[in-house]
Amino acid sequence: MKKRNKISAEFSMSSLTDIIFLLLIFFMLTSSMVQINVQLAESNSKTVAPSDLIVMMSQDGKMSFNGKPVSGSSLQSRVNGELGQMTNKENASISIVAEVGVPWRKINDVIVIAKNLGIKAHIATQPVKS
Amino acid sequence: MSSLTDIIFLLLIFFMLTSSMVVPNALNLRMPGKSKTITNQPKYLPTEIKITRKGNYYLNGSKASLLGIEKAVRNTVRERGKFSLVVIPDDNVANERVVAILDIAYRYQIDAIMTDPK
Numbered sequence: 001m002k003k004r005n006k007i008s009a010e011f012s013m014s015s016l017t018d019i020i021f022l023l024l025i026f027f028m029l030t031s032s033m034v035q036i037n038v039q040l041a042e043s044n045s046k047t048v049a050p051s052d053l054i055v056m057m058s059q060d061g062k063m064s065f066n067g068k069p070v071s072g073s074s075l076q077s078r079v080n081g082e083l084g085q086m087t088n089k090e091n092a093s094i095s096i097v098a099e100v101g102v103p104w105r106k107i108n109d110v111i112v113i114a115k116n117l118g119i120k121a122h123i124a125t126q127p128v129k130s
Numbered sequence: 131m132s133s134l135t136d137i138i139f140l141l142l143i144f145f146m147l148t149s150s151m152v153v154p155n156a157l158n159l160r161m162p163g164k165s166k167t168i169t170n171q172p173k174y175l176p177t178e179i180k181i182t183r184k185g186n187y188y189l190n191g192s193k194a195s196l197l198g199i200e201k202a203v204r205n206t207v208r209e210r211g212k213f214s215l216v217v218i219p220d221d222n223v224a225n226e227r228v229v230a231i232l233d234i235a236y237r238y239q240i241d242a243i244m245t246d247p248k
Binding site: 023042046097100104105120 | 142155222230
């Protein structure tokens with residue numbers, strides 16, 4: 001009797017399903033974490049806004065820092081407090097997410113805070129609609 | 131099993147696309163006092179853009195549209211190479227009017243110098 005050792009040539013689908021399922025959960029979670037439902041100023045910039053220090057401003061004058069409401073006067077101390085906990089202070093950057101119509105002076109105030117703290121600043125924009 | 135994979139794959143592609151759409155882009159601002167490079171004294175006076183409270187643009191003192199400013203910037207880049215734009219916004223102007231100028235500067239790879247409205 002001859003014993004034949006055949007290698008199975010069948011493809012197992014379940015491992016592929018596992019990987020795709022994992023990726024699916026990852027993208028579902030990350031997409032729900034980012035909540036920006038405001039109309040932003042348009043630009044052609046391709047730089048992705050850093051998401052470590054986010055200052056959001058809406059047209060009705062409300063301001064939030066990393067998702068929590070904040071007043072203009074306490075923003076600097078809040079940013080400074082957050083900065084103290086960060087490990088990569090050299091590359092820290094404030095992302096200014098301002099709805100269209102927000103007066104420039106408010107954005108200027110945040111830029112001045114970034115300058116005082118010695119960190120960078122970005123203005124968040126959305127791609128130009130054609 | 132393959133039908134399940136199909137559905138999950140479809141959902142995966144959907145969430146991949148939507149997650150890349152919600153992340154906003156950004157214009158980088160350079161802060162004063164950070165750069166250590168010594169810049170040469172410019173040969174020409176900087177081009178000045180004033181933005182009024184209502185969002186009207188004034189290029190070197192005369193009223194201009196956004197398209198007109200872009201045309202002027204394009205011509206100046208062709209003539210002189212790199213130059214600087216000095217942007218003087220009114221403190222109550224809507225931010226998208228200022229960002230539009232910063233976007234022109236970004237596209238033509240030139241410096242836009244912001245002035246403090248105060």
